[in-house]
Amino acid sequence: xxxxxxxxxxxxxxxxxxxxxxxxxxxxxxxxxxxxxxxxxxxxxxxxxxxxxxxxxxxxxxxxxxxxxxxxxxxxxxxxxxxxxxxxxxxxxxxxxxxxxxxxxxxxxxxxxxxxxxxxxxxxxxxxxxxxxxxxxxxxxxxxxxxxxxxxxxxxxxxxxxxxxxxxxxxxxxxxxxxxxxxxxxxxxxxxxxxxxxxxxxxxxxxxxxxxxxxxxxxxxxxxxxxxxxxxxxxxxxxxxxxxxxxxxxxxxxxxxxxxxxxxxxxxxxxxxxxxxxxxxxxxxxxxxxxxxxxxxxxxxxxxxxxxxxxxxxxxxxxxxxxxx
Ligand code: 5AD
Numbered sequence: 001x002x003x004x005x006x007x008x009x010x011x012x013x014x015x016x017x018x019x020x021x022x023x024x025x026x027x028x029x030x031x032x033x034x035x036x037x038x039x040x041x042x043x044x045x046x047x048x049x050x051x052x053x054x055x056x057x058x059x060x061x062x063x064x065x066x067x068x069x070x071x072x073x074x075x076x077x078x079x080x081x082x083x084x085x086x087x088x089x090x091x092x093x094x095x096x097x098x099x100x101x102x103x104x105x106x107x108x109x110x111x112x113x114x115x116x117x118x119x120x121x122x123x124x125x126x127x128x129x130x131x132x133x134x135x136x137x138x139x140x141x142x143x144x145x146x147x148x149x150x151x152x153x154x155x156x157x158x159x160x161x162x163x164x165x166x167x168x169x170x171x172x173x174x175x176x177x178x179x180x181x182x183x184x185x186x187x188x189x190x191x192x193x194x195x196x197x198x199x200x201x202x203x204x205x206x207x208x209x210x211x212x213x214x215x216x217x218x219x220x221x222x223x224x225x226x227x228x229x230x231x232x233x234x235x236x237x238x239x240x241x242x243x244x245x246x247x248x249x250x251x252x253x254x255x256x257x258x259x260x261x262x263x264x265x266x267x268x269x270x271x272x273x274x275x276x277x278x279x280x281x282x283x284x285x286x287x288x289x290x291x292x293x294x295x296x297x298x299x300x301x302x303x304x305x306x307x308x309x310x311x312x313x314x315x316x317x318x319x320x321x322x323x324x325x
Contacts, residue, residue, distance in 0.1 A: 010192040013232045023239035023271035030247040031273040035306045036318030039080035040089040042280040042288040043068040047093025052156050055218035055289045056093040062220045066284045074109045081114035086317040088116050094123035104136035111137035117317045134175045141172045142180035148201040149194045178320040180209030186229025187215045208320035213255025216291035231260045235270040242271025247321040258295045268309040275302040
């Protein structure tokens with residue numbers, strides 16, 4: 001798809017059904033009707049970064065911070081495996097309180113006790129640490145670039161650069177991770193041109209997995225007064241990303257389920273082929289409030305949505321569909 005065509009669909013929401021149907025067809029052709037479940041554990045909400053949109057930002061004094069112990073994370077992962085789920089996603093704020101050894105220990109032990117694929121989503125670390133996590137057994141890594149607009153990236157992420165983000169994505173690939181990236185849709189001041197450039201950047205990076213979600217405002221951030229991202233715009237972007245990237249794993253994300261009660265269902269019908277049910281222990285999950293009113297996707301909810309969409313749950317690990325896996 002040419003840039004002009006992408007922009008056309010972003011600008012004309014009444015044409016959504018056209019891209020949705022095309023995306024659904026391409027999803028069927030490249031991924032089939034199966035939906036992969038990835039169990040996510042949000043194991044720490046500490047973060048040393050200060051991203052303008054995120055409730056975990058270091059300056060937010062209104063949230064109760066928590067850290068799960070290494071043993072707690074491992075035990076929770078074992079529980080996920082016992083349900084037949086084949087991937088665990090370990091996510092946290094950028095929390096350097098977990099040393100490289102701690103993360104390796106978690107990865108190692110989960111690999112010893114289960115046959116699950118492990119996806120890490122723990123932000124920016126030293127290159128050598130990414131290597132160590134991989135050697136310990138991590139299979140995949142998620143790190144969204146959030147926006148392809150270099151100037152806006154700096155505004156959103158004080159002290160961080162888009163250049164380093166993109167460099168890390170390259171390094172992860174070099175270390176043989178299955179790599180996931182993505183961006184937020186409908187950030188304050190973000191233009192359709194920015195969104196279009198985000199989609200084009202994805203084509204360049206050629207990730208194995210792509211996470212997309214609407215901006216959802218969080219009351220303790222500087223962006224608390226901005227409206228949430230629009231559902232049709234979000235689904236249009238998702239569909240366009242399916243059309244342009246073809247054989248990637250694309251989740252119906254929690255943020256989509258948060259802004260629309262049928263969001264997960266709609267996303268599955270617009271190109272998505274993954275759902276990530278939430279396995280963060282009850283006592284912690286209410287404090288992982290990256291944005292307001294975050295829904296918790298239960299395993300039953302995920303199963304229902306898959307069934308209602310006329311699809312079925314995959315029994316495989318759902319490794320990358322690219323690069324000869
Ligand atoms: N709205 C939408 N998505 C958000 N994230 C963080 N804060 C928000 C928000 N307010 C997303 C980021 C991050 C992912 C874990 O959550 O894209 O990569």
